Amino acid sequence: MPASRSAPRTAPRRSAPIVTLAAALALGVPGLVPSATAHTPPTASADVYVSPAGSDSSDGTAQHPVSTLPRARDLARGRSAHQNADLTIHLAAGTYRVDGPLQLDARDSGQGGHRIIWQGAGAGTTVISGGRKVEGWQPVPGRPGLWSAPAPQGLTDTRQLYVDGVRGRRAGGEVPVSLTLTPTGYTASSDAIAHWRHPGDAEFVYTSGEALWNVERNGLGQWTEPRCPIAAAQGTTITMARPCWDNSTRRVEFPDRPGRTVSMVGPGTLTNKAKASYVENAFELLDEPGEWYLDRSARTVYYLPRPGEDPRSADIEAASAEKLVDGHGTAKAPLHDVAFQGLQFSYATWLTPSGPEGFSEIQAGYTITGAQGWATQGLCGFTPGGTCPFASWTKMPGNVSFSYARGIEISDSTFAHLGAAGLELGAGTADSTVRTSVFTDISGNGLEIGGVDGQTPASGIEVSDNHLYALPREFHGGVGILNGYTQHTTIAHNQLDHLGYSAISLGWGGWPDKIGSPATPNPSHDNAVRDNLIFDYLQLLDDGGGVYTQGLTGTSMADGEKVTGNVIHGQWGLGKSVYTDNGCTYETVQGNVLYGAAYANVAGRHTDYRDKLGNNDPTLIKDNWWEEGTADADSKGLVTTGNHIMSSLAEVPPDILAGAGIEPAQRSVLDRVTQAVSVPEAPARVGTSTGGADALYVIFNPSHVDGGSPVTGYTAHALRPDGTQAATASITAADFERQAYVRLGQLPFSQGPFRVTVTAHNARGESAPSLASAPLAPTVPVALPAAPTAAKVRAGSHAATLAWTPPAATGDAKVIGYRITVSDGRVIEVAGRDVLVTQPSGKGMFRVVGGLVPGRAYTFSIAAVTAAGTGPGAIAPTPPLP
Structure with missing residues (x-):
């Protein structure tokens, strides 16, 4: 595996101090250079100086700075009318606390081809705080x-x-009562919640995921994690907040297609309405x-x-303010030519999910809102009264946002400790850049570009040399970079790592292909995702990718989306390295290095429903280094050609590996620290399976938030029915990454059934315990698993990809591994997260076997392994290698 080049997040850093003006001048703080004519009225293009120690009654010169951002903005407005050079608003080191957003419009634009520059003393040093x-x-x-x-x-x-x-x-914690569904919420098994201080403050969270082992699915698709507040609790009656409850449980379905929502995204109701995964925001759970x-x-x-x-x-x-910067022009009078450099944006919240709307998620932080949202919002012609365009649901806002703005430059800045999306470049944003900045510790999406509501698409956006990591923190279906309908967008040379769901998500509106209809027309074209380094993604949820795309990406292969030169590895949940989902059309996937994915590197076959010819959506998959091994073919518009099966990174040209991620001159962005070192966040989605007469196998999702110090290991804790600890078992982080489970032994059968929690460790200490698994008692498994099915070989010159489907029957234990026997005498043990979750999800698997001799024929046997032993093998012969 290539070096991850993840940022060393170890040194503590507290909020930037508020410095006095005298100290700033004595220390030579950038942006506060004394003027030789301090008392001379400023010229029309004179810079503006700001300091927390200044006064808004001052004139904004270097020796007499103002103290607030709105006052600095107003001074710049007055000085830019005859601008003959860039006008810089110098923000000295310190914290600038805002009650509401810095509002910018066309009046705050650079004039005469020059810019207005909001210049800080450095991210982490100059902090705009809500x-x-x-x-x-x-x-x-x-x-x-x-x-x-x-x-x-x-x-x-x-x-x-x-x-x-x-x-x-x-x-927060487990729901302390059992629940029975009612039209307005639940009937509880006791009145415990009604006796809380403020039951109306609490909200139920519905964690989603593939049904694996004894982990339950409670959400609206395994890519979502909806939340609904409690409206009231009286006695055993729990009333849920509306419209969130209706929008999450009553989504309209096609009359002739039971279970298929008109939205075509996820189920029509919470998968398990009678059980919330956990409850949050209650004093009694502190x-x-x-x-x-x-x-x-x-x-x-x-x-x-x-x-x-x-x-x-x-x-x-x-966090108090809901927005820090709100830069909005109009189509006729855009905000333009404004730069933000060396700043940190922190401590903003987002309160909508705490109210009646809750967080009824669809995908990537988009939600259904409004009293009739479940019945009409974004459903267009698919339902009477549906609003258009199709799938124009409600986007999560950015704590820093721009729309109808052009020439916006954001560089050398940090977006951290934020409660919504970090940065939003919305409708009508054009010819703007985001570079050399950090996005981390954000509740939802890191960076949002464009939208899907039919307004003017964003265009000419360049996102380069940024580090996005350890997000989302609260709305776990969020992504690193969300790109809606845009034109000429380039996402290049970024590093995205330790992500709960997908890293980069592009496009929208492709879901109608599920019912044989073409994807929704949209204005997107000429977008590129190139030379990014993406790893450790899908660490909480499933059905996403390193680069995820759906819907029409252009009008032809020439102007369709290009995904090139990326290195993508270390996927945890079920998904693909490059995921071409519903209706993805005119996409080129070329020259990437793709490995370590569960069940596919690239999924590119979808029927093109724009005509009745039965073709595939045009897609080119070319010259990639991958493990999937699909043979060259030209199948009705889906072209696969020139790809290389890789058994190790030594086979990949070094320049491809070296060219992905943040460019060498900018890699200091990886060293930026945003918080004190802390313990990791707790692991999630703990499940168990029998591991023998006195043992359980334990699976879980690792935390994607390491607390600023790498996770070194995990400990599983078996709990008796009375809550006391019965046994523990530990595993190093490296072994868990390879194996994906822990064997927890020495469990007395008579003291079960056992629930299991898991903690994570780093140099700082031990995390809080995870939520507990469902109870399970060890058993002695007897029946061996059946043989895998559909075994096949995809041969290269020196390596072959083995593909198979997990056995339909696994006996009385879950599959924990596979054993590949090669006719040359080798026995290869297969482990990993995909081994554990592909069987209940019915997904295929693949592994590369290297070290093969050209011209020689091989036979492979693939057998499943459970606690009962190794089952029969499925034989997969192959003709002589080329």
């Missing part, structure tokens, strides 16, 4: 370890709290270090510190 500092912490009597503080003035609600830049977790709760009525913040944290001395920030 947070309110929480002070006055005191121990809570009768609750050892718990602290409280008065809510800051002006803070009415928030979804995020940060301690020295480390995100706290809203108090029991793990790192958790917090805001009692809005009492105006009190509660926090349970992690080891080593002292609330009295820590910088504790509650």
Whole structure:
């Protein structure tokens, strides 16, 4: 595997200090250079100076800076009318707290071909903050370890709290009652929730995923994680908030296609409405270090510190403002020629999910909203009264956003500790760049480009040399970069790693091909995704990809989307390296290095329903280095040619590997630190299977948030029915990456059934425990698994790809591995995440066997392995290698 080049996130960093003007001048802070004529009125093109120690009654010169962003904006407006050079607004080091967004419009544009530059002293040094500092912490009597503080003035609600830049977790845990579905919510098995302080603050979270082992699916598709608040709890009656509940449980279906929604995306209702995965935001669940709760009525913040944290001395920030910068022009009067350099945007929230709308997710952070959203929103001609265009659901907003803006440049900046999407370049944004910036610790999507609502598409956007990692933190169906309907967009030389779902997602509106209809027409064309380094993605959810695309990408192969030169590896959940999904048309996938994916490197076969000829959506898959091994073919518009089966990276031309990711001159962006080092986030989706008379096999999703220090290992904890610990088992992070499960032994049968939690470790310590698995008792498996099916060989010159489908019957245990026997005497043990999850999902598998001799014929046997032993082999002969 190539070096991951992930950022060393180890050094602690607290919020930037507020410095005095005198100190700034003495230290030579960038942007505060004394003027020789400090008291001379500024010329029309004179720069504006800002400092937290300044005064808005000053004139904005270097020696007399103003203190707020709106005042600096207004001074720049007055000085730009006769601009004959770039006008720079110098923001000295420090924290600039805002109650609402810095509003920019056409009046704030550069003039005469010049720019207005908002120049900070460096990301992490100049911070534009929507947070309110929480002070006055005191121990809570009768609750050892718990602290409280008065809510800051002006803070009415928030979804995020940060301690020295480390995100706290809203108090949450398992739903403490069993639930029975009703038309308005649930009937609970007891009135426990009704006795909480504020049951209306709590929200149910429905974690999705493939049905694997004994992990349940509770969401709206395995790529989503919807959330709905509780409206009220009285006795055993729990009423859920509307419209969220209706939008998540009543999505309209085709009358003649039961189970197929008119949206054609996911199920019509929550997969398991009678069981939320967990509940969040309740004081009664505040029991793990790192958790917090805001009692809005009492105006009190509660926090349970992690080891080593002292609330009295820590910088504790509650996100308050919902937007930091709002730059919006119009089609006739766009905002233009504005740059933002050396800034950090932090501590903004997003409160819509806390209200009646909740978070009824469709895909990639898009949601269904409105009282009749389930019945009409974005359903266009597919249902009476449907609104158009098709699939124009509600996009997650950006905490920093622009629309109808051109010539916007964002560079050397950081988007961190944010509660919605990080940066949104929306409709009508053109000829703009985002480069050498960091996106991390963001609740939803990292960067959003364009939209899907029929407005003017974004165009000419370049996103290059950025690092996007450890996201999303809250809305786990979010992606690193979301690109809607755009033109001439280039996403190049970025590094995206440690992502809960897909890394880069492009396109929209392709779902109608599920019912034999063509993809929705859209204005996209000439978009490129090239030379990016993508790894450790799909770490929480499934059915995504390193690069995911759906819908029409252009008007021909010439102007369709190009995915080239990327290195993509380390996929965890089910998906593809490059995922050409529904209706993806005119896509070129060429010259990429693709490996370590579950069930496909590239999925490119979809019927083209624009005519009745039965062709495939035109797609070119060419000259890639991959493990899939599909033979060259020209099948009705789907062309596969010149691809290379790779058994190791040594076979890949070094220049392809070296050319992917952030360019050498810009790689210092990987060293940028945004928070103090902390313990990792807890693993997720813990499942178990029998491992013998006294053992369980334990599977789980690793945390995609390592706390700024690499995860070194995991520990599984078996819990008796009374909650006491029965046994533990540990595994290193490296072994878990290879094997994907832990064997937890020495479990007395008589003390079961057992539930299992998992913790993660790094140099800082141990994470909070995960949510527990469903209970299971060890058993002695007897029946061996059946043989895999559909075994076949795809031969190259020195290697072959073996493909097979997991056995339909696995006996009384789950498949934990495969054994490949080669006719040359080799025995190859196959392990990994795909081994565990492809069997219940019915997905195929593949592995590359290298070291083969050209001209020689081979025979391969593939057998499944469970706790009962190794089953019979499926024989896959191959003709002599070329």
